[in-house]
Amino acid sequence: MPSYKKLLFIVNPHAGVRKKESVLTDIILTFSDFYYETIVCCTREAGDASRIVREHVDDEIDRIVCMGGDGTLSEVIGACRAYEWDKPIGYIPAGSTNDFAASLKLPMEPAEAAERVMRGKPHRLDIGRFNGGYFVYTASCGLFTKASYDTPQRTKNLIGHLAYVLEGMKELTQIRSWHMRIMTEGRVYEDNYLFVSICNTFSLGGVMNLEHAQVSLSDGLFELLLISMPRDLLQLRDIIQSLREQKFESPLVQFRKVDQLTISCPDKADWSLDGEKSEGKEKTEIAVIPGAVRILY
Template identity: 40%
Template sequence: MTHKRLLLIVNPRAGRSKSRSPLFDAIALFSEAGYLISVHKTAGPGDATETAAREGGSYDLVVAVGGDGTLNEVIAGLMRLNPRPLLGYLPQGSTNDFAASLHISDHPVTAAVSMIRGTPKALDIGSWNERDFVYVASFGAFTKSSYTASQSAKNALGHFAYILEGMKDLNTLRPYKIRLNADGQTLDGEYLFGAVCNSTSIGGLMKLSPERVVLDDGKFEMLLIPNPKTPAELQNLVLALLNQQYDSQGLIFRHVASLRLETEEDLPWSLDGEYAPSAPVVNIVNHQGALTMLL
């Protein structure tokens, strides 16, 4: 029997409160399925990326074990390789937005069984200037709440936690003046928030029906929230967000393959929930089917 090689890149800090035994059971299942397994525990930020880039090419399958941040790092490393091994994900973190949109179980054994039986699925990967992201790049309001909302609030309130956290920002809500070109369409203006995503959920703030999100169509889903001029406009925007009516009430929703954003302002970004500093020019490109994932 020919053995396949599997590299598990494990973030030991993710899901620290969880028992490790289901993870051992998952590893045993991979072994029984004919995989020769190596395990790498990450030592700190960036280690998963370096490990995936340095060692991933010697493996048939590289599995990220941790939260969305760990997955993001592993993907950034694999994107440096050509050819690229198959990608797997055992979600162990506190935010597993992307896992939820892919219907990957947060129970390691269930996820491992799916992977072993699984079908390879092509996955678009986004680049934000030089950085890679998997499911969302966002700026402006609510962006900060994705890394400031307390974990207990996220767990208890989900979608509403972000809206409420954003509402607390309403007094500090500020428009960002940007020049934006999306697939050749000019959308210059003042926006409170913008996001491009390849996921059915953005940090609990925005939920998209699975019919609208195709993970390998070469397109991102883009949502822009224009700066409301009156309290009534603001109320309409909030209602449209809460009711998930993204085509209405002044919201701008598009499917785009690339965009270029320019601003003179300090514009904080979040990539897959991780902070990214402001840049005067941001080019975002969808790399269609850049990775293949076992689901």
């Protein structure tokens, strides 16, 4: 009989786990079938997943699997990176926001996802460094950031959603924008922006209507989308049209692939990192860390 290996299972019980009584048992049995002894730790509040990783990294853990939403995964990955734990990570999506899970085409049924984690191969994926922290698939800022903290999964089409919200604006005074100076790839973009997003995902990427061939989660590049503040209603119409048609050739809607950027924003606009709020700073440094994590799928 093979000897058991150790698996740390981090569960966010707020992420709809309690609804199905037997689901945790099923998952742990699946791990056991693959000869993993499971240590179960539940999170109670933001920061707990990170603490759990820190407390267990020295325990000769062979796998870390987390169950929750994208926020939980993001925290676990950030912590593994911070505490230099570099073994494969599994993700069982169970939260309200599972963009990243959708991006990786993970099963949404927890027991199936657990099986996928067990049978899956580790894939190296890029993550982003954001000042002192990390993000896994999206850092965004501006008009829609607040909404995206709790955007339900059914709002699959972010760009469509952006266009929809902008169409509802009858006056430009309803739109807040932030002055930013963005330095990337030897270029400087300076304008008032109503939305800025840096992402590495097919799901949001798919929303931008990029063919899978155009987006890679391990090419060392993230996709940057900049939407400038319109100066009049005509320009607002241009932006909406550009978003609707998903043609990013307008000077008001720019789309680039980047591996590093520095953003100055005197008004310290807040950011959303994988859906979690991050307090704005005057200067923000973002860089892709190529192949930083290994995800099992």
